[in-house]
Amino acid sequence: MLSRVADSLYWINRYVERAENISRFLEVSEAMALDCPPGSAEPWLPLVDAIGDRQSFDQGYPLRSPRDVVGFLLLDRDNPSSILSCISNARENARQIRDVITTEMWEQLNDLYWNVQDGESIWQEPDQEQLRSIRRGCQLFYGITDVTLSRDQAWLFSQLGRLIERADKTSRILDVKYFLLLPTPKEIGGVLDELQWISLLRTAGAYQMYRQSVQQAITPSSVARFLLLDPIFPRSVRFCLQQINDTLQLIQRQPQLGPPDDLECLRGQLLAKWSYVRIDALITRGLHEAIDELQEDLNQLHQLIYARYFTTTDLGSIPSDPSCALS
Structure with a gap:
């Protein structure tokens, strides 16, 4: 497969997955805001931290209001x-490879793009319905891809982009709750604390x-274990890393002769590390630090994939932040 085509397939799915995750974040924060004082930024500002864009937000929006x-x-x-940017970028990537993706995939992505443009009927709906429509549009794209695209290299690179983005966003939203929203000792286990953990799970x-x-009371450690280490929940970090490892093995096809390269080492080490660790050990060592290390590893994995399959550019010139990479 041409590296340009593989690159576009990878980014189409990263962008759609990112759009769906952000719609989830906003949808749950809209619901949480009903339980907070009017105008409170408490359910909102952590979302900017979860996306990793706090600096540009503070520069462009000094009032930092919920809106x-x-x-x-x-x-x-x-x-x-x-x-809006994610959906636009996904559509542009899809437009460049329309002969590779199926007609149904292109039509769904094109519909999703036009539905979020200024003046469309979606913006006349309540906020929750707007976000739900966007989320369902992204999920419909996944479903169409699953039932119309052959399980070849195109499918594998599509899966790879979706899984890396999903693992990254699941870890980020958990980190926000654990590190940025950690309550005072007297609030731990209180109504607001439990509400925030429930909202995290819904997100x-x-x-x-x-x-x-x-089947027990919601606790921080049990939520963290489920989102990070559950082997069968499709949005957990552990599940995503297993699928990333399997997908990269299928892309490579032929067993590599000689010692493993950096990409093979990292994918294997990541999977082993997050398969055989207990949540108590992560919390004792520092969950925030462990998640920071995971995100750095995911960025490094992205760079190695980019260098191997998408470009001949030196690794040092590849953007480590996926939102800065050009497709």
């Missing part, structure tokens, strides 16, 4: 990680599966 956060993450064309689309898997 500013929504505008920045939803419609700001200057923010490369806004929902990750994990609440019902968590309840089925963990």
Whole structure:
């Protein structure tokens, strides 16, 4: 497969996955805001930290109001990680490889793009419905891809982009709760604390599966374990790393002769590290530090994939932040 085509497939799915995750973040924060004082930024500012764009947000929106956060993450064309930018970038990548993707995939992505343009009917709906429509549009794209695209190299690079983005965003939203929203000792276990943990699970689309898997009171360690280490929940970091490892093995096809290269070492080490660690050990060592290290490893994995399959550029010139990479 041409590196240009593989690159576009990878980024189409990263962008769509990112748009879906941000719509989830905003949707849950809209619901949480109903339980907070009017105008409170408490459910909102952590979302900017979760996306990793706090500096540009503070520069462009000095008032830092709830509506500013929504505008920045939803419609700001200057923010490369806004929902509008992600969908636009995904569509542009798809337009360049229309002969590779299926007609149904292109039509769904094109519909999603035009549905979020200024003046469209979606913006006349309540805020929650707007976000739900965007999320469902992204999920419909996944479903169409799953049932219309042959399980060849195109499929594998599509999966790879989706999985890396999903692992990154799941870890980021957990880090926000653990590090930035950590309550005072007297608030731990209180109503607001439990509400925030429930909202975190809903943000990750994990609440019902968590309840089925963990039949006990919600605790920080059990939520962290489920989102990081559960082997069968499709949005957990552990599950994503397993699928990333399997996908890269299928892309490589032929066993590599000689010692493993950097990409093979990192994918294997990441999977082993997050498969055989206990949540108590992560919390004792420092969950924030462990998640920071995970995100650095995911960025390094992205760089190695980029260098191996998408470009001949030296590794040092590849953007480490996916939102800064050009497709």
